[in-house]
Every structure is written in structure tokens, then in C-alpha cells.
Amino acid sequence: MTKQDILGNPAKIVYLAIGSNLGNKLHNIEIAKFKLQSYKIVIIKCSSKYETLSWPNPKNPTFINIVIKIKTFLPPDKLQQICKIIENDLGRKRLKRNDPRTCDIDIIDYNKKILKHKKWQNLILPHPRMDKRNFVLLPLFEISKTWIHPVKKINIKKLINSLSIQSLKCIKQI
Secondary structure: OOHHHHHHOOOEEEEEEEEEOOOOHHHHHHHHHHHHHHOOOEEEEEOOOEEEOOOOOOOOOOEEEEEEEEEEOOOHHHHHHHHHHHHHHOOOOOOOOOOOOOOEEEEEEEOOOOEOOOOOOOOOEOOOOHHHOHHHHHHHHHHOOOOEOOOOOOEHHHHHHOOOHHHHHOEEEO
16 A cells, blocks of 8 residues: 555445356355455455345346445446456356346445446446345345435435335345
8 A cells, every 4th residue: 555545545435236146156256255355455344145036037046145345445437347357257248138147246335426427437326226126225234234325315224114025025144
């Protein structure tokens, strides 16, 4: 770490969602975490693993998902590039949106930063649909009980309470 990093570029707290529904799902998630750390990304906390139906087609294989809290000096666009490299390294194919995949890594919250436009490689922060996703909200709550949505200014408990009963019933901690 350089003096510049300490003074001019303090570490950012970021939440990432990692999921897999192809191959050895648990192994894919562990490899993704290992690869993130190889880029000098520090994992501060990691949620339990959660199993959910695939969306929008529940006939596809089930997902295993986690949320991790990390510390990084990388700017959002560079972090997103690294996430895409890791997904590709794990064999992700981008044929059709929402197809089954070996690895999916989404930036959920980057240091409370708000990016509403697609200036940085289609990056919108916080993740635009995270507040509707049981597989993001429940693991996020597990590791950050006081988290507040940067745009909506709603705490995580209220976001979870806004999910449908069906959405809450179809997720299980494993």
C-alpha cells in the first residue's frame, strides 16, 4: 500500500453478490472468492449460502448465492472488470440473459455510491434490482443488519418485509 492509497484513495466498503447454478456450485463460489482475494480485495464478512429457484425460469437448476462485504482500493469500473474476468475464468457463457451460469458476481453497493447512468460499462449503483431479490436481501441482512439502501433510504429490514410471502418461502439457508 502506498502513501497515496492511504491519503488520497481510502479503502471502499463494497457488497458483492455471488451466485452459481451450473457445475459444482459451492466450488464455483469458493473459487470466485479466492480469485477476488488474488486482486488484493479483502473479504471482511461472508454470508451463509442460500439456495433459491432460478429466475425467471424455475425449471433451470437452483442457485446457490452468498453476499460478501469487501474492502478495496479499486474504483467501481475496475472492480466490475475484475468480476467479469472471474466469471469468464469460471466458464460463464453470455448467450442469453438469465441463462444458467457457473458464476455471477454483482456489485450490490459500492461505498454508498450512486451511479444512475450507464457511463461505466453499464454499471448502475446500487444494483438496480437488488431491493427485490430475496437472494441478495437475506444474505445482506445476515452480514449487515443496519444497511440502508443508498437511493431509497430504506433499511434492509423494511426491504425484506416488502418481499412477498412466496419469495420468502422459496429461499433456504444451507
